[in-house]
Amino acid sequence: MTHISQFLGEEADLGLEKRIAILSAPLASSVSWLGGTELGPQAIIDASPALEVFDDELLSETVRLGIATRPCPDFTAITAAEACRQIQAAVAAELAGGMFPVLLGGEHTVTVPAVKACLAKYPDLHVVQIDAHLDLRQEYEGNENSHACVMRRLDDLGIPFTQIGIRSFSREEYELVKARGLRPFFLHRIRAEADWIAQVCAGIKGPVYLTCDVDGLDPAIIPATGTPEPDGLTWRETIDLLRALAAKHRLVGMDFVELAPRPGAEHAAFTVAKLIYRTLGYVFREGQPGKG
Template sequence: MSHAPIANNFLGLESQYSTYEKSKVVILPAPFEASTSYQTGTADGPKAILEASQQVEVYDIELGTHFHTVGIHTTPSLNFSGKTAEQSCQLLYEKTKKVLLDQKWPVMLGGEHTISYGLFRALFEKYPNLSLFHIDAHADMREAYEGNPYSHASILYLIRKTCPRTVSIGIRSICEEEALYIKKNKVPVYFDTQTQKTGFDTNDLFSHLTEDVYLTIDVDGFSPSLIPSTGTPEPGGLGWYETLDILKKLFKKKNVVGMDFVEMMPIKNVVYGDFSVAKMIYKCIGYNYFQ
């Protein structure tokens, strides 16, 4: 794979820490957007995260070390022009498959949540016992949205058809169809309306997961005060330290085999959401390799 210019490179790393060969982590910018329902702009998400990442301090106070030494390669942005959702997912699937074959850790930047299906398929093929840890304001468990099964509002439904081992947190907006689906299938969904009062019991949360976990994060799962830059913002939501605490334990206890951050929709001159996402990705890399 060719090398992205430093400005488009996560953390702006020198080649010493970012060639494909030397890197354990591979960042896949996947600016797919087709079914976004409220505001558009998620196609600009990966670029905004990469730009913001240039400002992330590589030394981490919590773990007392630098994480970039593990090697973090950023591939050129995937080109979805002229492609349907299915074809776009297929392209990401093929790219991810190669990354996994090379024993590297894929980190995908969306793009709307639909594109996660391509990453999921590659991970599920390699890890048949896969389960999903899902952060989102929305359940994304509609059978189809506006007649489209490849919609950002249906991604969990689509994945659960073949891999029903999922747990969702941050959820605070669902439609009646989803409420019935969740109830009927006893889907472990932790509603934000409840967990804001009770907090999280991570043992209980993780009891729904297998050893191999795919972490999928829709950034609207967080409080809009932390990350306003998303197409469908919802009041309430997860906080910074609360989330890091959960993620740190998740990486400690489980084998997180891949992750993505989707639905980032940058707002001009309001960069703190982009920066929060970039820093969270870096923290996750640290939790995966250095704790």
């Protein structure tokens, strides 16, 4: 198969003045179950030309905002720590250049260096996490930088965060949630509290970094992920959340991680590509806090 070199393929050329940067982060060093997340970024880019650039909800061509796709780095011969240093530098460079960074994982670990880069520019940063998992373990299989520890590492940095779609966690993580008075948006809470999206938005101060672990969505929609958990956010719930979030808060960067492409589930990569495109449309919509 011929790989596509830029998000949306040749149609990306419709946006001449670039203000959005797509960065690939094909890291997969701490896989727990099903592998393949290192192939996620390319699968999303390969699926993206199948998107209609005219967004069917926003009724506009988001591509005209200007979307640049950076070359995919090679992480195969370096340590995870070195890959994370490169990711942090790459995201910092995009922010310094006034670009809106969109990071494609890769395993969830890539979020930590991306958030560090955003935190340096936005000290009052708030992280919104869509995920089936709390990712609040101190360590997992002896690794403090496992994908299962991402939010704990951000917590170490003192960053406030909101967790959405949660339906799998350890006793240790649950004890931490209780002890700290955290109130994750567990799936059962989302289904029980009709105003959950308003609650999410009301709990955020400051600019937002969005990290979307695609396992937060229902595996019926996204089966191609390392740890597919039954139930999960529907497409409609996810975009309703992201629309409201972008309307009320300034998004300054985001990532989409843990897609693990596999034969027979090609629609998963397309769905992630559409989710990214739709979210960019929300972020840069007229009158949004993130615009300009």
